[in-house]
Amino acid sequence: MVSLEWRDLGKAYGRRVLFRDLGQRVDRGQVLVITGPNGSGKSTLLRVLLGLTRPSRGHVTYHLRGAELAPLLAHPYVGLVSPDLCLYDDLTAGENLAFFARVRGVPSAPERVKDLLDRIGLSARRDDRLGTYSSGMKQRVKYACALLHRPPFLFLDEPTANLDEEGIRLVEELLAEQRRDGLAIIATNEQREYTYGDTLLRLG
Amino acid sequence: MATLSSGWAEGAVAVLAKELRTELRGKVALSSLLLFSVTTLSVVSFTLAGVAPEARVSASFLWAILLFASLSGLSRAFVREEETGTALALRLSSHPQAVFLGKLLFNMALLAVLEVLVAVLFTAMLGVRVPHPDMLVVLLVVGNAAVSLPTTLTAAIVSRASATGALFGVLSFPLLLPPLILLAKGSTVALGALASWRELIPVFRLLISYTGALFVVGLFLFEYIWREG
Numbered sequence: 001m002v003s004l005e006w007r008d009l010g011k012a013y014g015r016r017v018l019f020r021d022l023g024q025r026v027d028r029g030q031v032l033v034i035t036g037p038n039g040s041g042k043s044t045l046l047r048v049l050l051g052l053t054r055p056s057r058g059h060v061t062y063h064l065r066g067a068e069l070a071p072l073l074a075h076p077y078v079g080l081v082s083p084d085l086c087l088y089d090d091l092t093a094g095e096n097l098a099f100f101a102r103v104r105g106v107p108s109a110p111e112r113v114k115d116l117l118d119r120i121g122l123s124a125r126r127d128d129r130l131g132t133y134s135s136g137m138k139q140r141v142k143y144a145c146a147l148l149h150r151p152p153f154l155f156l157d158e159p160t161a162n163l164d165e166e167g168i169r170l171v172e173e174l175l176a177e178q179r180r181d182g183l184a185i186i187a188t189n190e191q192r193e194y195t196y197g198d199t200l201l202r203l204g
Numbered sequence: 205m206a207t208l209s210s211g212w213a214e215g216a217v218a219v220l221a222k223e224l225r226t227e228l229r230g231k232v233a234l235s236s237l238l239l240f241s242v243t244t245l246s247v248v249s250f251t252l253a254g255v256a257p258e259a260r261v262s263a264s265f266l267w268a269i270l271l272f273a274s275l276s277g278l279s280r281a282f283v284r285e286e287e288t289g290t291a292l293a294l295r296l297s298s299h300p301q302a303v304f305l306g307k308l309l310f311n312m313a314l315l316a317v318l319e320v321l322v323a324v325l326f327t328a329m330l331g332v333r334v335p336h337p338d339m340l341v342v343l344l345v346v347g348n349a350a351v352s353l354p355t356t357l358t359a360a361i362v363s364r365a366s367a368t369g370a371l372f373g374v375l376s377f378p379l380l381l382p383p384l385i386l387l388a389k390g391s392t393v394a395l396g397a398l399a400s401w402r403e404l405i406p407v408f409r410l411l412i413s414y415t416g417a418l419f420v421v422g423l424f425l426f427e428y429i430w431r432e433g
Contacts (some may be wrong), residue, residue: 051431052295072431075296085296086289090226103298104220105211145293 001063002028002152004049009058011044019046019203026199028152031175033182033197038115040204042187043084046155049185050078063151075151076104079146081139081158083175089131092142093122104149104159118145120170135162136198144173152182159193160188172196213303219298219306223281224313232284233277234238237318241273242325249283256331261393265330267384269322273349276384278355281373282363290406291363295430304360304426311352311359332395339394339404346408347387350415354379357422358430379418386411 004026018041026032034042047053051062062074069077074089086088087096094113103107116193117123120140130138139162146154159175160168178184186196194200227233248265257265285291294303323344326332334340358376365371390407395397 050296053290078296080292080296082292085292086288087293088226088290090224090229092220095222095225099218099222099292100297102214103302105214105295136314 003059004153004183004185005063005168006060007058009048009052009060010056011041011048011053020057022201024199024201026183026185028181028183029179030199031179031186032199032201033040033194033196034185034187034195034201034203035189035204038189040095042203043082043157044174044191045203046080046082046157046185050080050155051075060080065146076149077151078153078155079109079149079173080155080157081117081142081146081159082155084157087130087138087141087145088128092127092129093117093124093133093144094126096141097144100145101148104164106149112148113144116147120144121166136167139163140170143171147174150181154178154182154183154184156186156188158188159196160190162190209383211303212224212299215298215302216305216309219294220309220313220364221308227310227314233280233314234317235312236280236313236318237273237277240276241318242320244269244272245322245325245329251399252330254331254433256333259393259395262326262330262332262395266326267321267352268392269326270315270319270347271380271384273318273322274351275376276357276409277314277318278311278352279354279359279362279376281311283359286363287295300427301429303430304356304423306312308352308422310358311356312348315348315352319348334392334395335397336399339399340391341392341399342408343394343404344388345355346411346415347383350383350387350411351380353415353418353422354383357418357426357429360426383411383414386414 005025007065009022011018022045024032034045036042044090048055049071051074060071062069062077063069063194064074064077088099094117095136097113097116098109101113114123117126120143121139121142125133127135130141133141159171163171168176175184184192188194266301269271284293323340327334354376358372361375363370376410386407393403393407
């Protein structure tokens with residue numbers, strides 16, 4: 001079983017309440033889209049779900065193969081693509097992916113890295129430093145990095161930012177594949193990306 | 205699907221290798237360490253004008269130069285990750301202990317390079333005689349861990365603060381003072397003509413105990429520092 005559930009979730013900074021009383025369950029095969037105006041707490045909600053920011057109240061539970069996991073313990077099973085997440089500009093795309101595969105203990109890492117670089121269409125540039133990449137190419141490498149360990153829980157913050165039409169099609173394909181073995185949570189303001197989800201959660 | 209528990213020792217080696225690779229390409233910390241140490245040694249050398257200082261003064265110089273040079277470079281270990289936005293990827297993908305050990309090993313490697321350079325220049329430029337080089341080498345090896353450990357831990361604590369420079373100095377001072385006093389005392393013995401290993405044993409005992417205790421505390425404390433957001 002793969003599912004993610006949160007109850008009575010709230011986050012406030014001092015007197016400023018970002019969101020409160022949120023409850024949701026997302027099961028395997030589903031995609032949840034979180035939307036809302038700027039500053040409504042979409043990215044913060046993602047951070048809370050990932051255990052990177054403490055909620056003011058409520059709790060988040062990951063269900064995976066009969067086990068219940070707190071967000072911090074679920075890190076081996078999550079992938080994240082976000083504008084806040086950067087990779088190493090001084091390393092090449094291949095080195096970046098090899099490094100993250102190694103720290104995550106990904107089996108058959110060289111083959112997996114090669115497959116993903118083929119998939120995102122950057123095999124020919126694998127030995128170029130990330131610092132020389134365009135923002136769209138960096139976004140593609142972020143996808144490869146997030147999917148290295150085949151995470152059942154995929155989090156996407158502004159998933160098509162900086163991507164061209166081909167890149168957007170790639171994201172749509174990856175999301176369709178993610179539905180097969182896991183679930184995805186998307187934070188976005190792009191109308192087009194609302195269609196990726198089965199459920200829409202509006203904040204603010 | 206892989207898990208983080210599949211070996212944080214492997215993760216630590218990966219973090220160390222990544223740090224070495226990025227440092228060799230950018231040479232940011234290395235040049236900062238080398239510049240500081242060479243500049244300081246030159247100033248001291250001109251001030252002494254060829255008169256070799258006595259053992260106590262030499263020992264103080266040696267560790268003061270090593271301390272300030274290392275503070276200028278070792279504090280970057282975590283700050284760079286936060287500044288470039290890579291900390292989030294590392295936080296999600298690595299076991300905290302793997303990150304701590306990898307960064308610590310990298311800082312130890314940087315300090316080892318610095319120690320070799322400063323020790324050679326120290327004797328050459330200041331005309332300091334080292335009657336017992338074996339003792340000095342052991343002190344530098346033990347001192348490497350005793351200085352790198354508190355520096356790495358403090359660097360992790362301050363990396364998410366805004367005034368990292370000032371905070372780093374304030375927090376690292378009380379942690380670095382005990383080992384530095386011991387290292388300066390030990391070096392005074394090692395640079396003296398009538399030194400014996402027996403005199404150094406209490407110094408080593410205290411240094412190793414302090415470093416061991418700090419290592420264990422650091423290993424557990426780091427998880428909270430690293431994950432707290």
